[in-house]
Amino acid sequence: xxxxxxxxxxxxxxxxxxxxxxxxxxxxxxxxxxxxxxxxxxxxxxxxxxxxxxxxxxxxxxxxxxxxxxxxxxxxxxxxxxxxxxxxxxxxx
Numbered sequence: 865x866x867x868x869x870x871x872x873x874x875x876x877x878x879x880x881x882x883x884x885x886x887x888x889x890x891x892x893x894x895x896x897x898x899x900x901x902x903x904x905x906x907x908x909x910x911x912x913x914x915x916x917x918x919x920x921x922x923x924x925x926x927x928x929x930x931x932x933x934x935x936x937x938x939x940x941x942x943x944x945x946x947x948x949x950x951x952x953x954x955x956x957x
Contacts, residue, residue, distance in 0.1 A: 865927070866894050866919045873922070877931035884955040890933060896940065896947040897921035906946060924949045 865873055880890055897903070903921050910917040925938050933953035941948050 865892055865924060866922045870922075873927055874931055877928060877933070881932060881955055886955065888955045889936065890928070890951075890953045890955070892924050892928060892949075892951045892953075894924040894949050894951075895919050895921045896949040897923050898947045900947065902945045903947065921947075925951050928953045 865876065868876055877890075884890065895903075895906070898921065906917065907921065910920050925935065928951055929935055934956045935951070936954045937950075937952040939950045941950060
């Protein structure tokens, strides 16, 4: 999701929801938008070298829930010192 422009993310999630069967699941692993030094440094590099540092931190869990998915599981891990959100959500209704 972090590769899409911010206004496009709800559209992408809407399409995911449309094609998932009832009780289907969506899995997302994304760099977490968090107020920490590692993320600030990463964002600095992303702003200056977007072709090399292409991902950007996002609020994956909040965005997925806002798109109408039910949160099944969520965890936070670290990869190379950067916070990563792992989200499994379920389509409902």
